[in-house]
Amino acid sequence: xxxxxxxxxxxxxxxRLDHLTHRDTPPAEWFASLVAEQQARQKRAFRxxxxxxxxxxxxxxxxxxxxxxxGIGATLIFQPFVLxxxxxxxxxxxxxxxxx
Amino acid sequence: xDEMTLIALAKQGNTEALSELFRSHYAMLRSYxxxxxxxxxxxxxxxxxxxxxxxxxLHLYEPRRSRWSTWLITIASRLYLDHLRxxxxxxxxxxxxxxxRQLRWMAQSxxxxxxxxxxxxxxxxxxxxxxxxxxxxxGFSQEEIATMLDVPVGTIKSRIHNGxxxxxxxxxxx
Numbered sequence: 118x119x120x121x122x123x124x125x126x127x128x129x130x131x132x133r134l135d136h137l138t139h140r141d142t143p144p145a146e147w148f149a150s151l152v153a154e155q156q157a158r159q160k161r162a163f164r165x166x167x168x169x170x171x172x173x174x175x176x177x178x179x180x181x182x183x184x185x186x187x188g189i190g191a192t193l194i195f196q197p198f199v200l201x202x203x204x205x206x207x208x209x210x211x212x213x214x215x216x217x
Numbered sequence: 218x219d220e221m222t223l224i225a226l227a228k229q230g231n232t233e234a235l236s237e238l239f240r241s242h243y244a245m246l247r248s249y250x251x252x253x254x255x256x257x258x259x260x261x262x263x264x265x266x267x268x269x270x271x272x273x274x275l276h277l278y279e280p281r282r283s284r285w286s287t288w289l290i291t292i293a294s295r296l297y298l299d300h301l302r303x304x305x306x307x308x309x310x311x312x313x314x315x316x317x318r319q320l321r322w323m324a325q326s327x328x329x330x331x332x333x334x335x336x337x338x339x340x341x342x343x344x345x346x347x348x349x350x351x352x353x354x355x356g357f358s359q360e361e362i363a364t365m366l367d368v369p370v371g372t373i374k375s376r377i378h379n380g381x382x383x384x385x386x387x388x389x390x391x
Contacts, residue, residue, distance in 0.1 A: 118385050124353050126388070130334035131354050135248055137320065137329050138257045142243045148236040151265070155272050156232065 169209060173202055224280050235275070238285060239268050246289050252354065253297060253347045255339055256316040263300070267293040290355070291365040294347055298366065301343055313339050337387040345380040348373050353381075 118126075176198050183191035218226075218237075226234035246267060250260035270292050271278075278288055304312065317339035324331045338346055348366065351357045359377065363370040 118388055120381070123381060123384060123388075126332075126334045127350075127353050127384075130332040130338065131252055131350070133329070133332045134252060134255075134320070134335065137324055137327065138248075138251050138260075140247070140257075142240060145236065145240055148240045148243070148268075149232070151268060152232050152236045152239070152272065155269050159273065 176202055242286055242289055245286055249290055250293055252350050263296055266296050294366055333391050337384045341380055345376045348377050349380045352377055
């Protein structure tokens with residue numbers, strides 16, 4: 118069987134598959150609701166990430182400034198905060214996975 | 218409204234334009250996914266996942282670099298290959314056999330004639346089947362397929378060559 122014949126047979130097979138599995142396209146409302154739902158989900162995710170950033174940023178700044186002002190010992194004072202933030206991040210990420 | 222206008226509007230956040238872009242390409246996308254997966258149910262799930270991924274990555278889409286349909290096909294193909302990577306090897310083989318059996322049953326129950334080449338395609342590893350369909354049915358070049366699947370051109374060439382060889386042998390046997 119040469120390449121041309123294979124191409125022809127492949128086309129026939131694919132066209133037959135199309136015919137066999139043909140289904141009408143869902144109505145426009147279905148696409149509109151898919152888009153609306155996904156946009157709402159993206160907005161929620163963006164808000165959550167922004168809140169997380171705003172929660173972490175002040176501590177990161179404090180930690181940096183504390184280390185610069187009082188030396189490495191200051192990091193020990195901030196350690197409970199850092200651990201708290203890390204735990205919060207892990208919990209939020211887990212919740213995100215369940216939501217997604 | 219033409220496709221370029223719809224794309225421009227969708228990129229500006231117009232949800233109606235985006236819905237219309239998806240609606241007008243859904244049949245093409247579903248049909249493409251059925252051809253590469255040979256599974257109508259999985260194809261429908263992947264078509265939906267493709268549209269969701271396209272929405273998430275819409276800001277990265279450049280109409281000058283590829284057509285909308287080509288972009289959707291790229292996303293769909295990558296999602297399918299990712300889906301396969303998550304499946305165990307033995308499960309993949311079983312899935313391939315089951316999907317061909319299901320399609321055969323569909324053909325029989327609707328009195329449609331079965332095409333032997335579908336058996337040969339079903340026996341191929343999907344990583345080989347996908348580039349063959351992209352090249353020999355959709356007419357993409359090997360370089361385009363390599364870019365779309367994010368695989369080296371040499372790998373695509375050898376997959377297509379080996380796959381066609383196996384199809385030829387399989388068809389000669391029948």
